[in-house]
Amino acid sequence: MIQLENVTKRYPGGQEALSGLDLVVDKGEMVFVTGHSGAGKSTLLRLIALIERPTSGQVIVDQQNTRRVKRRKIPAYRRQIGMVFQDHKLLYDRRVFDNVALPLIIAGVSRRDAGRRVRAALDQVGLLHKEKQNPETLSAGEQQRVGIARAIVTRPKLLIADEPTGNLDPDLSLEVMRIFRRFNEVGVTLLIASHDISLIDRLGCRRIELEDGRLQQEADPWL
């Protein structure tokens, strides 16, 4: 699903966020990326989301080489990927329902179909009863679940999340991870950046650790 070949990302200041990184994430996997801040976790996700492009090397997502995705095609490319952010990135001038519906409206799904899908997505994160509220009135955990509902409403094959539990207490974090787990069980590939190692170990998923832009170790609980 995701394949990185000798990927280097150097920023204008000369600082190297990723140095010759090789990584393969198979279809249907749920993989955590850990490492200190500045280890390159976010950069990795940003390369996959085409927010940035690698300085050298190949990033292949779902058989598409991102190098060949033209600027004009980036929106269509991004629509195939669900994204969850640490700061939720919700729009506070509209209701929960409209936040979740946004990717469908962008994709040109009819209002009627959108309504059905939005409710299904909200149901999966347990927030169906809050669809008419403004995200501002929700707790941090609930806001993050709205963000997740928005990421999965288009039923993407791949979901990437950057520190999705970064602002949440342990109970809420576990709840969010359980939601991710359920998506994984129905075939969604997940790549999640997190530093919450104890939580990850409880889930028993594959974990890769980055340090100074390099793969440090593969900690696979099944090995």
Add this chain to the structure above:
Amino acid sequence: MAVTRHADAVAPVRSSGVLSIWWMSHASNAVGALGRLARQPFSSLMIILVIAVTLALPAAINLLVKNARAVSGSWDNALDFAVFLKQDTTIEEARSLGFLIGQRADVETVQFISADEALVEFKRQSGFGEALDQLPENPLPHTLVVRPGPGNTSASLVLLQEEIGNLPETDHVQVDTEWVQRFHAILDIVRQAIAIGAVLLAIAIVVIIGNTIRLDIENRRDEIEVTKLIGATNAFVRRPFLWAGFWYGLFGGLMALALVYYGLYMLSGPVARLAGLYQSNIAVASLDLVETGAIVGTGIFLGLVGSWVTAARHMRRIEPK
């Protein structure tokens, strides 16, 4: 909590519904942009007012020229001209000639001024008085003042003047239309000046709307970034701003119409008084349908141009970080 299949991507949009979805999206954008305008009524009103004044200014001057032209046009065709008869024409011949000309269909009235009357009048007005008494004979001819009928065109007027000028008794026809022609030349200059001024004012409107949209875009920068992050195209994020430009232009145009009509209403009293003094039935010409459409249409067009130029420039710049 029911978990449905996620593994299939978004179903492709069925072709039958694409157009209606597109319309729905536009409709909701239009309403949304309108709502945003309404949420800041004061600043929206200010911008609309500026646009309205900028549109109303050339429209009002244009209307003024149009009215001046209409009024002077009626002067043109109903202008008296003087027919000076030859010195040897007797007063009876002159009188009967005046009567004959007065019978013509294209002539309304003929006023006969005999040489003696003309001299008395001239003495009184010129102030030469006694000096003129020294002349051995009256140097002035008999004169006919012809007032053409209202049905005349400028062409038929020239014809009438020529025909009278060719009569054997006629010495000279004096048409005093030069000042009318000068007046028309001035109106043409004014009209030209409006055209130049209108271009500058149009640029001003584009800049005003562009600047407003730019501020709007800056205010909603986060929203644009997030929307782009989840796969929105430039066209998608641009749409609400184009609608905002459309509304500014539309309301600016309608407000401009209101200003022009208010001006006409304020002028209708004085004009009626003036018309009363001249015993004529001058009425102020209002905007016709084409002009009305042109004002509103120009507003909308400039609104769209202003927002398009700005949005196109800024949408490329704002990318998720």
